[in-house]
Amino acid sequence: MAQIYGREKLVGQITAEEWRTGRRAGLRPWLLTTKSREVAERASGLYQGEVACAASGGDLHARKLYAEGIAVIVASVANVRHRLALESERGLVHACDGSRSLPPMPDEGQPCGCPDDPFERKAAARAGAGPRPDARVIFRLAAAPGLGELSFQSSAWQFYESLESVSHKVKRTGGPVQMELVLREQRLATRSGLDVSFAYPDVHSVRRLPVTQAGLHLAA
Structure with a gap:
């Protein structure tokens, strides 16, 4: 197939x-x-x-x-793919596990900058300013x-x-x-x-x- x-x-x-x-x-x-x-x-x-x-x-x-x-x-x-991701017209611009960047990001392993607080993280995702599941x-x-x-x-x-x-x-x-x-x-x-x-x-x-x-x- x-x-x-x-x-x-x-x-x-x-x-x-x-x-x-x-x-x-x-x-x-x-x-x-x-x-x-x-x-x-x-x-x-x-x-x-x-x-x-x-x-x-x-x-x-x-x-x-x-x-x-x-x-x-x-x-x-x-x-299994378990990550948070954000895409734009250019494609994937952010991928992380909530604390550190994941492949294929060039800064893999570095702090991703996402909020630690789950409520803030979800609010950013709803606003399109942060990654979503x-x-x-x-x-x-x-x-x-x-x-x-x-x-x-x-x-x-x-x-x-x-x-x-x-x-x-x-x-x-x-x-x-x-x-x-x-x-x-x-x-x-x-x-x-x-x-x-x-x-x-x-x-x-x-x-x-x-x-x-x-x-x-x-x-x-």
Whole structure:
């Protein structure tokens, strides 16, 4: 398959966000997009899927997946991107971990200048003056690892913060780990008294997967 998601061998991507009035908003169903009919139909069978009218081209298959959680296998640290990033018309202009610059910045390892206070950091991101979460994980479905690798990417602060434990565990062990991608719901009351709710992706039940067990999964 051609490289369609920025990395060779990826068979598709899953998201839990969509653009609404210029801002990100959570979707209760997951959204799978793939060029493989086999991947689309198998995932639909596993996660109560239905056809979605979200594919941008005739060769793409899009499915809404209705599952509270999706168990996945993350093979190595190379499959986890956990950073804050800021882009401009020139491309990527800032990448850090909240305290120090990350590759490919020329000042890698140096203090990044971001506020230590989380509230100030998020306010700067909302104003476009600071970096926002750029978190991605590449994985195989634990229920069907033979389908190949998929990606999940999110700019939600909650997902960025929960993915930190995955990043640390994979770095310590070298991988692989098994975890569950879940959708959480949060309800808020506005100043006008209106109740609102939104869904956001999260990571749950991260555990190291023995290499022998991972091999059995990937051979399935």
